[in-house]
Amino acid sequence: MTSGAKVLLLGAGTVGQAAARFAAELDGISQLIVADRDLDQASRAAGERAEAITLDVTDRAALGAAMRSADFVLNCVGPFFRFGPPVLAAAIEAGCAYLDICDDPEPTLAMLDLDARARAAGVTAVVGQGASPGSSNLLAMMVAAATPGCNSLITGWSLDDDPGDADGAANEHWIEQATGEILVWREGQLTSERPLAELEVALPGFPPRSALTIGHPEAVTLPRVIGGLDTCINVMTLPSALAATLKRAARAVAVEGLAPMEASRRELARHQPGSGEPVPEYPGVWALAEGPDGAAGAFIPDYGRMTDMATATAAPLVAGLALLMAGKAARTGVLAPEEAFRPDDYFAALSRIAGVEGDFVRLVRA
Template sequence: MGRWAVRSIAKLGSAGRLLVADIDLARAQQVADEVGGPCVAVRLDATDEAALRAVFSDCDVVLNTMGPFSLFARPILEAAIECGCDYLDIDDDWESTVEAFDYDARAREKGCRVVKGIGGSPGVSNLAAMLAASRLDSVSEIVTGWSMRGAVIEEEAAYPAAAGSAGAAVEHWVIQISGTIRAWRDGAEQDITPLQPVDLEYPGFGPVRAHTVGHPEALTLPRYLDGLTTCLNVTSGPEWLFDHARSVAADYHAGTITLAEGARRVNQPQPPADARGSRNPLGTVWALARGERDGKPMAVSVEPRAMPPGKMGGGTGVALAVGLELLRRGLITRTGVHAPEGVIDPRDFFALYAEFVEPALPAGEDVLLVRELPGAAAPALRGLAGH
């Protein structure tokens, strides 16, 4: 994620000096040499609070792509605020996102602008949800989602993964499908079971199925949209893959395997012989809002027509770079801790995001695909198990 963010920030061209920080200096130097321009490599241990403050004290903005965020979000955010730095990250962990709002008063006191979760999901998904909601007079339900086929790292030969490691993104996934997750049900935060099926009537597709997952959007969107009764984040993919994930999550939750072992197992699914079937039509990242317009039920979906290259790395890193560019242009002004939908105008965001998508869109074509479904029934959420 960090590599793609660095590349995109350099392409946008407004950063005078861009520190590429990693505990592995050679790795950081490799990225700095590849991108060139304003990049300077620096060795930094994210567990060394004094070192964090020493580096941040000479910076304007801290961008955090260091996962898993359950471990590294708090100390990095805390150090950034204490050094008076603005801060953006790609945090997709609901617990650490909720915890970050505890720093709101301190961030305001220090004059810091903090944007939590400006990546693909959360990030693109939140802002798409706000656009969908803006097309309704009242909104009762929002479901944000992402596809498992898009949630993969595109391997780059020049940057081989560490041997035997499934990566922080996969470890995060194991955590967010284990035990219980937090979502918005019946107008309040509730704990629910992850990987439960959710049946949706999606504009243009008809009935589709996705599965609940722990993500920040379900808890941040209700902060900025009044009247929501339901807000969920879901993921889509083949049913056999979710059966496999549930099995691994159950073993991890029971304590019979470590997080690292769970991540390795999740990352090595074995599709059954009869795994072929109809492809889930849901896009890489999307949002669906349901409510009323002119007194009649209406559902609205919003999703990008195209995504940046690099799969999850590109989609996430580009969104972070665009968030930084909006901040540098003075389009993010409010101090304190916010989710993207609280401080970013979706139109500003997607106008810049469109410059990175592939294939490039024809002149005048909107990067977003908007569909409407009059009279849409509510998502089939009644079967969701709460705790």
């Protein structure tokens, strides 16, 4: 590695491992440290191009000491409704730049509330810098700009590949945001409603699909930047059998009082991938804008080296790191991806990490 920045990567799960591989390829990093409670797991993620240390992020003193020796922190420790705000607060206190892959709206809002503190410390922090949120937010900025009078914005992600191997934190988040009430933008304001509402979406260039609403940060951050929105929601497209599994797990939480992790383990163990009627697949991450005179959609047609959920989440995180290292963040403070980066800068960085040449994003108007 060339001389330059010191990067601390927190969490050596599947996303952390992928992030370590991508970050090790960046120019300008002098030291990459992978930290996890499990030193063996951290060592496997670090490989030969990084260092590994034992660290429990709930140990505030140890976390602060590790951060004070870093210029940038990548937080891959989930679920973020537990670990997002306290880890970000520690990064601000230590004075180091911060990025994470937070995909829960409530801690996203809590972390955005630390904006003034981060500005005072001269720290730039980007929360939700993964696939969704992350890439989805920047796709949304593109379609909104391409749709005059945009008043409806839907971000979506596909589980058509039926990933049954997501890690525990991802599954816990998934069930957590499918139960109780979720935050959405309706009639020009932030409100709460029940998740898993079914609706039909029609992404330009694709057949109409049934989708389910799910709690996600895009619905609470995009209206901060894009004015005039009546509606802003996040949805997922998924096979009918997986949708039924999710609904059973959500019902187990609501009716039986199971914890989200218990419900996800039980119902995913019973899930049978591949069952149900075949449906036309949607892109992994996409955005759809509608206005009085038409609609526009955007998606990534070729994911290159982003071959699974872990790499598709880690590559955007490392793209964000590359942009922070290049001084391309909009300002200091705590920012959502759409506040931090320009879409063209972001997708250029992501395409390089993904190893995709040519047009990386496809924009389609209806």
